[in-house]
Amino acid sequence: MKITAPVRVLGTMSGTSLDGVDAAIVLTDGQRIEGFGETGYRPYSDAERAVLRAALGHWPGTPEVEAAAEVVETAHAELMSQFPQADLIAFHGQTLAHDPRGRGTHQAGNGALLAEVLGKTVIWDFRSTDVEMGGEGAPLAPFYHFACARHIGARDPLAFLNLGGVGNVTWVDPSQPGPDVPGACLAFDTGPANAPLNDLMQSRLGLDRDEDGALSASGRIDEGVVARFLEKGYFLRMPPKSLDRNDFPDLAGAVADLSDADAAATLAACAVAAVARGMEHCPAPPSQLLVTGGGRFNGAMMAGLARALPCPVEPVEAAGLDGDMLEAQAFAYLAARVARGLPTSAPGTTGVPAPVGGGKISRGGT
Numbered sequence: 001m002k003i004t005a006p007v008r009v010l011g012t013m014s015g016t017s018l019d020g021v022d023a024a025i026v027l028t029d030g031q032r033i034e035g036f037g038e039t040g041y042r043p044y045s046d047a048e049r050a051v052l053r054a055a056l057g058h059w060p061g062t063p064e065v066e067a068a069a070e071v072v073e074t075a076h077a078e079l080m081s082q083f084p085q086a087d088l089i090a091f092h093g094q095t096l097a098h099d100p101r102g103r104g105t106h107q108a109g110n111g112a113l114l115a116e117v118l119g120k121t122v123i124w125d126f127r128s129t130d131v132e133m134g135g136e137g138a139p140l141a142p143f144y145h146f147a148c149a150r151h152i153g154a155r156d157p158l159a160f161l162n163l164g165g166v167g168n169v170t171w172v173d174p175s176q177p178g179p180d181v182p183g184a185c186l187a188f189d190t191g192p193a194n195a196p197l198n199d200l201m202q203s204r205l206g207l208d209r210d211e212d213g214a215l216s217a218s219g220r221i222d223e224g225v226v227a228r229f230l231e232k233g234y235f236l237r238m239p240p241k242s243l244d245r246n247d248f249p250d251l252a253g254a255v256a257d258l259s260d261a262d263a264a265a266t267l268a269a270c271a272v273a274a275v276a277r278g279m280e281h282c283p284a285p286p287s288q289l290l291v292t293g294g295g296r297f298n299g300a301m302m303a304g305l306a307r308a309l310p311c312p313v314e315p316v317e318a319a320g321l322d323g324d325m326l327e328a329q330a331f332a333y334l335a336a337r338v339a340r341g342l343p344t345s346a347p348g349t350t351g352v353p354a355p356v357g358g359g360k361i362s363r364g365g366t
């Protein structure tokens with residue numbers, strides 16, 4: 001479909017936390033955000049999550065990935081069918097393995113199949129082209145962060161932080177003419193965010209997460225563990241740079257001897273310290289840090305960020321945005337850009353040598 005005016009794009013995202021699929025409608029022409037529409041969520045069942053978890057780190061062609069793809073496709077088809085009003089659909093899929101400098105990047109799920117089942121145009125496989133062109137393939141939300149900065153009327157540089165399973169930050173200068181020009185965006189993954197804490201809660205207490213960060217807030221931070229964590233090579237690399245969910249396998253072992261509360265406090269502090277270290281790369285001090293993703297509900301992480309950073313730290317809701325849906329919206333926005341032939345990443349966001357548009361377009365119906 002050729003976009004010339006704003007269309008209703010349904011964006012979907014299945015994040016590294018493996019909790020479920022988010023869906024959100026954005027009215028956009030791929031440049032401006034004209035409005036927001038309905039949203040939805042389809043959680044994975046425990047059995048489905050186990051299939052996804054078993055496929056983490058595996059590559060296409062393995063039975064683990066095939067089983068995961070089926071789970072992802074079924075969940076997305078169910079959720080997407082609840083949005084008959086969508087003109088266009090964005091399907092991110094589930095990242096199972098991400099190794100941009102080695103084997104590439106893989107998001108499970110076949111968008112062509114979804115296009116056929118739903119009878120609508122589906123845009124998918126957003127990351128491969130960027131990686132093929134020498135980029136990190138992630139993060140991809142930054143161009144949408146730029147559009148959000150414009151949408152909320154920001155004039156001074158600001159930063160968006162996503163605290164999902166992994167953390168990623170985008171420094172944005174909304175006074176630039178577009179997200180792909182040099183100096184408009186600097187983005188990268190900050191480090192592990194909720195994933196190690198979730199894994200700790202699961203293995204020690206059989207819980208999915210540290211609700212509101214209560215356990216983290218009750219413990220004592222082991223500063224030695226945090227200091228050793230910051231010595232990892234990843235933090236010495238200049239951005240742009242990206243991570244796979246399980247790129248810090250030693251972190252669980254580093255808190256193994258601590259009490260539940262102290263281990264949780266220390267893992268939350270590692271997530272915060274990684275962000276604070278990352279923010280040192282900002283080209284100019286941001287006027288504020290707007291936090292999206294589930295970690296904005298973790299009181300210990302938010303308090304830690306407020307202590308560590310010189311600028312105000314607030315959830316994106318403070319600016320009228322929806323922190324539960326921002327990433328699903330981001331892929332809706334990127335799909336509109338793909339449909340228009342506009343770039344979706346740039347040297348400042350993924351390290352790709354020149355702005356590039358990713359995404360496969362699969363047409364459904366007649």
Ligand SMILES: Nc1ncnc2c1ncn2[C@@H]1O[C@H](COP(=O)(O)OP(=O)(O)OP(=O)(O)O)[C@@H](O)[C@H]1O
Pocket residue numbers: 014015016017018019162163164165166167194195198209210211212213292293294295297298327
């Ligand atoms: N009320 C809450 N209290 C504490 N933590 C929470 C709460 N709600 C969500 N979280 C944390 O946020 C995580 C989900 O965040 P989100 O949905 O942003 O991640 P994701 O999109 O799966 O990951 P990514 O952005 O890395 O792909 C949960 O797994 C949990 O750790």
Ligand SMILES: CC(=O)N[C@H]1[C@@H]2OC[C@@H](O2)[C@@H](O)[C@@H]1O[C@H](C)C(=O)O
Pocket residue numbers: 015016095098105137138139140141142162164165166167168189242243327
């Ligand atoms: C390879 C991949 O799926 N990366 C995710 C992950 O989750 C957070 C962080 O790591 C970010 O790089 C990215 O997701 C967001 C939505 C992005 O591309 O902007």
